[in-house]
Amino acid sequence: MRERALMSTAPDFFPYGEGRLAALLAATVGERRLLERRLRELESSDPLTGVANRAQLQARLTEVLEGEDPRAALLVLDLDDFKLVNELYGHTHGDGLLVEAARRLEIVATQFDDACLARLGGDEFALLLPDATYQEARWVCAGLLNRLRQPVRLGLAEIEVGTSIGLVMLDGGRGDPDAALRDADIAMYAAKAAGKNCWRLYEPAMHEDLVARLTLEGELAVALEQDQFELHFQPLVRLDGSGRLGVEALLRWQHPTRGYVPPDTFLPVAERGPLIHRIGAWVLRQACRQVVAWSERLGPDALEEVAVNISPRQLLDPHFAERVGEAMAGTGVDPARVVLEITESTAMAPNSLEQLLALRALGVRLAIDDFGTGHSSLGRLAALPVDALKIDRSFVRAIPESGDAPLIRAMVAMAHSLGLAVVAEGIETERQRQYLADLGCEHGQGFLFSRPMAAEAVVAFLTAGGVPH
Ligand code: C2E
Ligand code: MG
Ligand code: MG
Numbered sequence: 001m002r003e004r005a006l007m008s009t010a011p012d013f014f015p016y017g018e019g020r021l022a023a024l025l026a027a028t029v030g031e032r033r034l035l036e037r038r039l040r041e042l043e044s045s046d047p048l049t050g051v052a053n054r055a056q057l058q059a060r061l062t063e064v065l066e067g068e069d070p071r072a073a074l075l076v077l078d079l080d081d082f083k084l085v086n087e088l089y090g091h092t093h094g095d096g097l098l099v100e101a102a103r104r105l106e107i108v109a110t111q112f113d114d115a116c117l118a119r120l121g122g123d124e125f126a127l128l129l130p131d132a133t134y135q136e137a138r139w140v141c142a143g144l145l146n147r148l149r150q151p152v153r154l155g156l157a158e159i160e161v162g163t164s165i166g167l168v169m170l171d172g173g174r175g176d177p178d179a180a181l182r183d184a185d186i187a188m189y190a191a192k193a194a195g196k197n198c199w200r201l202y203e204p205a206m207h208e209d210l211v212a213r214l215t216l217e218g219e220l221a222v223a224l225e226q227d228q229f230e231l232h233f234q235p236l237v238r239l240d241g242s243g244r245l246g247v248e249a250l251l252r253w254q255h256p257t258r259g260y261v262p263p264d265t266f267l268p269v270a271e272r273g274p275l276i277h278r279i280g281a282w283v284l285r286q287a288c289r290q291v292v293a294w295s296e297r298l299g300p301d302a303l304e305e306v307a308v309n310i311s312p313r314q315l316l317d318p319h320f321a322e323r324v325g326e327a328m329a330g331t332g333v334d335p336a337r338v339v340l341e342i343t344e345s346t347a348m349a350p351n352s353l354e355q356l357l358a359l360r361a362l363g364v365r366l367a368i369d370d371f372g373t374g375h376s377s378l379g380r381l382a383a384l385p386v387d388a389l390k391i392d393r394s395f396v397r398a399i400p401e402s403g404d405a406p407l408i409r410a411m412v413a414m415a416h417s418l419g420l421a422v423v424a425e426g427i428e429t430e431r432q433r434q435y436l437a438d439l440g441c442e443h444g445q446g447f448l449f450s451r452p453m454a455a456e457a458v459v460a461f462l463t464a465g466g467v468p469h
Contacts, residue, residue, distance in 0.1 A: 046119040048095060049102035057118035057126050061177035064130050065170065072170045073137035075127040076184035077105070077144070080162035080196040082123035084316055085154075088351070093154040097161065098123060104147050108140060126184070134169055134201075141165050141199035149197065157351065162197030164188050169201070186210055192272070216269050219255070224278055228254050231286050234452040235461060236307065236423065239437040239444045244462070246305035248341070248445060249287040250452045251279070271313050280314040281323060288331035288338065290455055294462065302462050307339040309369065312346040321358035328362060335363035339388070342366060344374030347384055360385045367423065372411060382418055388443075389415045393426020396446070399435050412439045 044056035052060075064072045079085075079101060086094035102117070105125060109117040116128040127144075129137065148163045166187030170180055187202035189210055194200060223229060233247035253261040270276045291306045314320055328335045340359060346352055347368050356366060367388040372395050391411055399405040408424075415422045424436045427446030436444060450461065 046102075049099050049119050051102050051106065051125070052116055052118035054118060054120050054126075057116055057120070057128060058177050058181075060116040060128055061180060064128065065175050065177060065180070070170060070175075071131055073129045073132040073134070073140070074168050074170055074180050074184045075129075075137070075141065075144075075199075076120070076166045076181065076188045077125045077127065077148075078164050078188050078192070079123040079148075080164055080192070081313075081316075082161070084313070085159065085161065088316065088318065089154050089157065089159075096154055097152055097159075100152050101125070101148060101161075101163075104150075105144065108144055108147065120181075126181070137167055137169065141167055145197065145199065159351075164191035164196050165199035166191055167199055167201050189213075193268070213269055216266060217273065217275070220266060220270055220275055220279070223253055223255070224275070224282065228256065229279070229282060230254060230454070231283065231290065232452040232454055233290075233306075233458045234445055235450045235458075236305070236443055236445045237449050239424070239433060239441055241437075244303075245443055246303050246307065246337075246339075247458060248307040248452075249283060249290075249309070251283055251309075267311065271311055276311050276313050277317060280311055281327070284308055284324065284327045285331060288327055288333040291333050291337055292331055294459070297459065298462055303337070305337050305339050305365070307341050307367065309341045312343055315342055315346050315352060315355055318355075321355060321362065324359060324364065325362050328364075336365070338364045339367050340364055341369040341390065344368050344371055344376055347386065348374065348376060348380050353384070356385050370425070372407075378414070386420065388421040388423055390423040390425050390445075391441075393446070396424050396426045396432055396436070397428075399432050401431060405435065408436075409439055412436075412441050416440065 044053055044059075045051065046053045061074070064070050079097070082094070082097070085097055098119070101123075102119065102125070105117050105127060109115040109127060112129050112132065114130045116126075118126045118128075120126050127140075129140065132140070144165065145163060149160055151158045151160050166184045166189070168180055168184040168187060183202045186206045187200045190206045191198050191200040193209070193213060200206075230252045231249045232252050233249055235247055236245040237243070238245055251263045251267070253263070253266055255261045267276070267279075270279050287306050287308045291303060294302050317323070324340070327333075328338070342352075342356075347356070347366075359366060365387040366385065367390055368384075368386055369390050370392040371389040372392045389411070391408060395405070395408045395411065399408065412422050421443065422441045423443040423445060424432075424441050425445055427433050427436065427444045427448045429448060432446075433444060433448060453461070
């Protein structure tokens with residue numbers, strides 16, 4: 001107060017005189033305190049989003065944990081595929097997304113007394129809720145997932161970003177802030193591993209899972225170097241019994257000590273990092289090479305198509321179409337024989353359209369894999385430049401021994417009305433084949449016809465007459 005009074009009486013008309021100097025000196029004494037407070041705030045807050053930084057969160061955690069009867073919920077949040085947003089939209093928009101995420105988190109944080117919201121670095125945030133119960137923390141996790149998933153406008157685009165949340169409940173037994181943060185982090189990784197955009201409560205067993213995943217990641221890189229991958233091929237047939245259509249390439253990993261590791265185990269791990277691009281490129285090249293080898297050996301009509309699975313992350317690479325073009329040119333395969341299988345949700349993503357058009361311009365065909373398991377908008381489906389739908393095997397399995405399967409009937413009719421061919425996956429019984437053939441479903445794949453097999457076995461299959469079943 002005193003400094004302010006002095007300042008206001010300082011003679012403006014005599015700026016360098018003694019009065020002014022005295023006022024300034026006095027002001028510095030008082031304002032230094034303000035300045036110091038502001039500096040402390042700056043030091044303890046994140047410059048981009050204005051929320052607390054890691055150091056301040058750690059200080060608050062220590063306070064809570066050292067208090068009497070310490071009880072709190074600690075959440076660690078990590079935006080899903082944020083790296084991709086940065087790559088696709090640029091860093092300015094990436095920063096914009098972080099600021100918006102912080103703003104949405106703040107709305108929830110302010111509903112709690114003493115909550116501390118912090119940015120830990122990159123796209124990782126933490127929320128400390130002193131005295132929160134597990135019920136409240138669950139409610140917060142669910143609410144945050146919903147709030148953060150709302151579309152964000154970045155320039156002209158609107159994107160949806162998921163978040164993975166790890167939750168740890170702190171009670172009397174856990175005294176170390178570093179351990180608390182580490183456990184919440186591990187739970188967050190478990191949420192990522194469970195498919196992202198969800199939350200997980202920390203459990204001690206998660207440590208071992210994390211170690212196993214990290215080991216797998218290291219081994220995958222070695223697998224590429226040491227040629228431990230192999231493609232197997234599963235025949236695609238015409239359901240009216242008139243012949244073979246082609247094969248779907250399915251990735252196999254022969255692990256030196258663990259033996260065969262199924263793709264559903266290691267692909268999600270590869271998808272978390274850059275490895276998926278290298279593995280995907282290898283699969284595409286190998287599949288194309290194989291088709292060329294078969295047609296050289298068995299004649300150009302030995303095989304109508306080879307289907308190759310494309311992971312969502314591959315499709316999000318802005319240079320993907322270019323890479324596919326290079327693989328076609330490099331192997332000399334006829335692009336019209338190549339079908340790229342993409343997942344339903346990737347195909348539906350608003351920014352996929354340009355990519356799909358670029359792929360089609362190369363002459364390859366596109367199919368939506370596992371159709372019926374994602375979220376499709378019929379309006380978007382009609383507008384997509386795809387050639388075929390592969391109905392997920394869960395629908396085929398649901399075909400009853402007798403009577404109708406209305407869902408699959410509707411799917412086939414809808415695909416046909418959109419001018420798309422239909423492939424039914426996972427056909428295991430003659431009844432399923434007959435039912436689907438009667439519906440007018442053109443193509444099928446499944447153990448009834450053949451299991452996936454090594455390239456050498458495909459030659460025998462292609463040269464034998466008739467359709468196996
Ligand atoms: P998908 O693309 O839907 O492939 C079909 C999966 O169903 C294969 O499993 C195949 O073995 C299995 N299957 C085929 N017929 C039947 C049947 O009649 N009954 C049953 N129960 N299963 C059947 P697989 O080889 O384990 O592959 C699993 C998934 O891994 C694939 O599902 C695909 O999404 C992914 N995948 C495989 N190879 C690649 C690849 O090279 N790249 C990418 N991105 N994903 C791949
Ligand atoms: Mg597939
Ligand atoms: Mg499938």
